[in-house]
Amino acid sequence: MQALPKSRLLQFVEKAYHLARRAVARYSSKFSKQRYTLHQHIVLLCLKVRKNTTYRMLIDELIEMPRVRNAIGLEELPSPSTLCKAFSRLDMAVWRVLLNLSVTLLPTNGVVGIDASGFDRSHASKHYTKRTELTIQQLKVTLLVDTRANVILDLHVTTTRKHDSQIAPTLVKRNTAEVAILLGDKGYDDEKIRTVARENGVRPLIKHREFSSLHKAWNARLDADLYGLRSQNETVNSRLKRRYGAFVRSRHWWKQFRELVVGCLTHNIEKAL
Template sequence: MEIDILDFVEQCRDLAKQALGKHAGEPASGGFARWVHVVLHCFRLEEGHSYRETPNRLKYMSEVRDVLGLDRENLPDYSTIYKSFDRLKMWVWRALLRISAQQHPQSGHAALDSTFFDRRRSSSYFRQRSGNTVQTLKVTTLTDIALV
């Protein structure tokens, strides 16, 4: 499915500002507002760019820069984008998920599925290196379903 990247970035901006609330304008670290970092990560993932490619692509996308309020000379470095992903707290992503889920109509019917995955074999190398034990991974999904 093809999307218009400018519309996508504008929607991400609106959702990020709504999700972050009063924290939207605060810099996550450095000089860029927190919502700008969130939108940059959404843009990067949607387009499939690496961290290094993102500033280079933004250099030639003036409309996207205008939505983000960035100048061509004042783009974040790829390392800033990379580090900001780790610095953003989990509540930011949860709030963004909650706000974006509220944008879609709901049928009123939902299915809840909890599944356990055995992780002993697939992560044995990691467990040995880190000294941790991971035996099972619980995954819970909430799916909106419409009964016909």
Template sequence: MYAKQNLEMRIWRVLLRLSAELHDFGYVQAIDATGMDRIGASQHYAKRTNYTFEAVKTTLLSDCKTGSTLDIHCSMKQPHDSKIGWQMVKRNLDKLNILTAYKGYDWWLLRKRLRAEGVKPVIKHPECGWHGIANNLLRDDTISHQRSNAESTFFALRRKYGEIVRARTWFGQFRELVLKCAVRNIELSVSHS
């Protein structure tokens, strides 16, 4: 177990990227975040290590055509979705055409950056005024509704590998989630061939 944790996160990302490249990507990608539950620690361990988080905030970038995971971001803090979204998009610009997401990713600067990179954002606007309502009416609903594919990926990961992340250390938990996504990508590739 210790040897796996000695590998840097960038090496795990390469494994995930290679497993994702087994698929022919579609034109629409989706991004979403959720909390993956951590295994419960003993009271003694929790006090000794200041173990206070019950979930790892996990953000997935998935392809809507194949259901494969292109990238994953894990955090013990609760950063805003739009900030993580841009970080993930920067790493995957060569694979993105249209990005669909929930309103947590509604940040004008994220939209502007996506458009500048040639990626069409399909993200719901807040409906606090006529401008947001008008923009939401102009959205392509067939593309917008594909954002639920990221939720489906989370559901499939939980159903196949369990609800709980079992590694004890936070970096081990991140690597465990990346490994689960890579294995799922490979399984999807085998089942589609």
């Protein structure tokens, strides 16, 4: 009987498992019960986001996935609460390391676009959102996307009404090694962003808000073909929402932030297949 080829799901699991083994130790502590490894937890959490499902449904589907279980050495299935607690224990720093490692799986060209989008927080019940006084119903997520392979280099998440001009300098400083040209729309028209970019060896290609004929002339001189690559950001934003959901499932803000980073990590792994 001919062996079955590897499905994209199995390839995804193997790639995520390889990254997890590069990023973290096998167990979180010497006092761990050593029933499940951190590598297995990371893969299952990425798989949950990829399938856009709940912990309970994921565990139920894993019963019928022997090849996936064998790929990560999972001999017995964890309970949904075990995965939920693992997600709470894994720090944001771990997910950021994994995101940085996933960037190395894809070719980049240094032409990077920056753009923001909103993710809904009102997936919770109306009673919950009212009781916890969630007045801001969306998270503002700013993505830094390399335009060659649509790989997500970094992201910034906030629950406030922080302006784009306050977010961009942080992302530029954090990723100077990966950014050669920064593409941005008129929302990023701020002299501070341009100054920070130039100081870090980055060429800013940002449209000016047209308050005078001089601004119109500057916009006319922009490299249209190069600036047109900025639309890749909108493509990535759309893909994240269509494949993994336009909302976050977690209730706590810090878990919502982590959930979005896992979504970006999952996107990069899938692009690498």
